[in-house]
Amino acid sequence: MTDVKNAQSRPRVEPVWDQNGRAWDEVRRGGTSGGLGGISGADWLLYGAVAAVSLGIGIVNALSAAQDAAWRGAAYDARTPLFWEMTSIVTIIVVAPVLFVAVRRMRHVSGWPLRIGLAVAAIIIFSTLHIAGMVGLRKLAMFLVGGTYDFHSSAATLIYEFRKDVITCLLIGGALWLIDSRREAQQSRLVVATVPADPPSAAPHMVWLRDGSTRIRIEPRDILWVSSAGNYVEYSLADGINHLVRGTLAAEEARLTRFNIVRVHRTRLVNLSRVTGLKTGANGDFELTLDTGQAISGSRRYRGAVNSLEALAANSTSVRDDTGARP
Template sequence: MLRDESQRAGTSGGAAVTNGGASRLPGWLPYLAIALGTTATCLVNTFSTWHDLARLGRAVPLWQPLLWEISSGVLVVALAPLVHRLVLVSLAWPHRPWLLGPLHATAILAFSAVHVCGMVLLRKLGYWAAGAGDYSFGFSGGNLFYELRKDILVYLLLAAVFWLSELWRRRPQPQAAAVAAAAPGGLWLRDGTINLRLEPADIVAVVSAGNYVEYWLASGKRHLIRTTLQAEEERLRPLGFSRIHRARLVNHGRIRRIAGKPSGDFEVEMDTGESFAGSRRYREGLVVLTP
């Protein structure tokens, strides 16, 4: 293993970065798109409602339809992280599709309930602040069903934005992987302020540790770097590494034994003596190694 104090290679730049490189979709971009789309929709609906009411002889000050739309839009943006979280859960359950229907149906009902209650509260506060009396929503079955229909569409649009962004973020990076595989002298990491060049054959496993991953070396040393296991999997796969669990990768070349279990899970024993539990979800990644 060689050390190099230069910043030419590492986890924060260059073609062989461990965070996926410049082509990776920023995590804030879907939220920005949702915020801009919600803002545009609120403005269009505000002037449309204002115009329609005036045409029907029920003219109101512009601030009222603006408040109605903003109160709804604020709740939509505030609930977006919940939808994002549920999309991530769905992507983590590829072998349990029967759970997704009840999960999202329940989530839609909760989304609509929080959305309606929240926007009504904001409208009441807005009317009170403007000295315009009390805002009355009318919690009737017809009104709630009307809001639910709109909330179903909003929820599905939010879920689609996050689903597409996750598919883009997780797509294979063949060019980056090829660069990493062809990098002369091994694989570059950054350990604190020091760049490390490792030989792939010296890596036993890569283990997730929250917002970090830990490289386990045959020498017994370990190196913690700030990145995601998904990013490391993309660049290590061409070098002979496979994911055996949602939290760990192993080096094919250092596997000594694979022991299956009745549940479908398995255990991988490395030539250095370490053993790692594997999940049946990731058994396919090791099919090529088993008879």
């Protein structure tokens, strides 16, 4: 790890509960897999569903428009309404990742005012890209066939398109929010089911690992940090020994939280009992100094994990000020 100083590599140890790892046991990494912005892994299935539903709605709307025109006495021609609908639908499919990114960001921030602000910003960005892309496609297509396209840009036209985009954003974003909530609930149940208790004969303050048929006992107070390493998690101990454990960081977090070992980064847990210093940055990120002198970086997303340390530091400063002593 580039942001943990003096880390060492040591023997691999497999935990008792994970002899047969499953793909869904792994902690899902944030960000993307290099595809369309904000989409990775199982999200492609949802993205495909959004695309399929959008295309279906576009085709039905086009056919309905053609039928309505025929009932009004015009010739039945589905080509023109289908062209208008498809330019809109294709653009929606292309810019849909904006909503994926926004929903994920909203789920990782606290406070509804901030979430609402992100939602409003996402809707505005989505609608702007949708209208610009749709108009651009129509102008390009008409130019290629020797025609022209006039969007009749006006406040009324923009409002007309924007209110439809609001509904589209709410439908796609709401569906993604509900699916993510269900997925997280399932993963939480899976973690509880797959993290067994330590051996019945073990003391409640012990942590046991297993290497083949050999059990290795470590004291929680000797753990400095636990970090993810691909399909493994790595225990870094105060004596310099590291144990590479096959499993997930979420599973380790579930059983180590009671020892004051908490997540401070998407890829890392830290033993707060070993922390001797805390430095926060202007962007909300922070750095912890351990009693071994090593520095561990933390993400603002997990700032709440070190609230107890900040409160302790604030109380200590308050006591010194009340007694007249200088820090």
